[in-house]
Amino acid sequence: xxxxxxxxxxxxxxxxxxxxxxxxxxxxxxxxxxxxxxxxxxxxxxxxxxxxxxxxxxxxxxxxxxxxxxxxxxxxxxxxxxxxxxxxxxxxxxxxxxxxxxxxxxxxxxxxxxxxxxxxxxxxxxxxxxxxxxxxxxxxx
Amino acid sequence: xxxxxxxxxxxxxxxxxxxxxxxxxxxxxxxxxxxxxxxxxxxxxxxxxxxxxxxxxxxxxxxxxxxxxxxxxxxxxxxxxxxxxxxxxxxxxxxxxxxxxxxxxxxxxxx
Ligand SMILES: Nc1ncnc2c1ncn2[C@@H]1O[C@H](COP(=O)(O)OP(=O)(O)O)[C@@H](O)[C@H]1O
Ligand SMILES: [Mg+2]
Numbered sequence: 001x002x003x004x005x006x007x008x009x010x011x012x013x014x015x016x017x018x019x020x021x022x023x024x025x026x027x028x029x030x031x032x033x034x035x036x037x038x039x040x041x042x043x044x045x046x047x048x049x050x051x052x053x054x055x056x057x058x059x060x061x062x063x064x065x066x067x068x069x070x071x072x073x074x075x076x077x078x079x080x081x082x083x084x085x086x087x088x089x090x091x092x093x094x095x096x097x098x099x100x101x102x103x104x105x106x107x108x109x110x111x112x113x114x115x116x117x118x119x120x121x122x123x124x125x126x127x128x129x130x131x132x133x134x135x136x137x138x139x140x141x
Numbered sequence: 142x143x144x145x146x147x148x149x150x151x152x153x154x155x156x157x158x159x160x161x162x163x164x165x166x167x168x169x170x171x172x173x174x175x176x177x178x179x180x181x182x183x184x185x186x187x188x189x190x191x192x193x194x195x196x197x198x199x200x201x202x203x204x205x206x207x208x209x210x211x212x213x214x215x216x217x218x219x220x221x222x223x224x225x226x227x228x229x230x231x232x233x234x235x236x237x238x239x240x241x242x243x244x245x246x247x248x249x250x251x252x
């Protein structure tokens with residue numbers, strides 16, 4: 001794994017049917033590269049939650065991953081409403097998901113906390129009215 | 142225990158993923174919240190839920206779950222079944238509610 005492996009996906013807001021595609025492909029790529037299973041599990045959880053948030057809250061977004069010898073870096077940026085109070089949004093149980101999304105079993109307010117828990121480095125930036133950017137780093141060694 | 146033993150003992154209807162029934166089951170997790178299953182479900186678990194929409198396939202696949210048991214005979218749409226089949230995810234169904242199927246499964250796994 002001397003070179004960087006990378007991939008990128010478009011995510012369309014509201015497109016629940018394709019949810020998980022980016023995460024599945026990243027998971028297969030990591031499996032192919034022989035990455036440790038516990039690390040793959042963490043990457044899958046964090047990526048899927050990030051992907052879901054774009055689908056639930058934003059109009060569109062992009063997920064980009066880079067894998068090199070030392071780490072997996074996953075960047076998700078969206079064109080969405082942005083998050084007014086990031087500290088509040090990071091609290092477990094906080095959710096503004098509408099009822100129909102909650103009926104699907106999303107909106108437990110665990111997504112951002114799950115991302116953070118499963119990453120070694122987690123950064124979130126958001127501008128209200130513009131969008132949200134998340135960077136997740138998972139170390140490989 | 143193999144998934145096939147569970148299917149037989151609990152009279153589950155196998156809707157997709159017939160080929161995965163030889164997989165080992167490590168336990169079970171019951172939740173209708175998908176983030177909860179992402180966080181707390183374990184590899185090889187059977188997932189008991191009333192959710193039937195497309196995202197359950199991604200959750201099961203990403204977490205390497207042994208399969209999904211849909212309770213109360215809730216109908217599962219054709220597109221979900223097709224996706225599950227193509228992702229090699231086993232979907233099973235029972236007429237029982239979650240409490241009852243979980244009780245039986247608990248006894249079977251720990252009895
Ligand atoms: N990409 C995003 N764009 C806008 N708001 C977001 C985004 N991601 C998260 N949020 C806000 O943060 C809250 C908490 O997110 P999360 O922890 O994933 O829980 P949930 O999605 O279950 O509500 C969301 O309800 C929403 O208000
Ligand atoms: Mg979320």
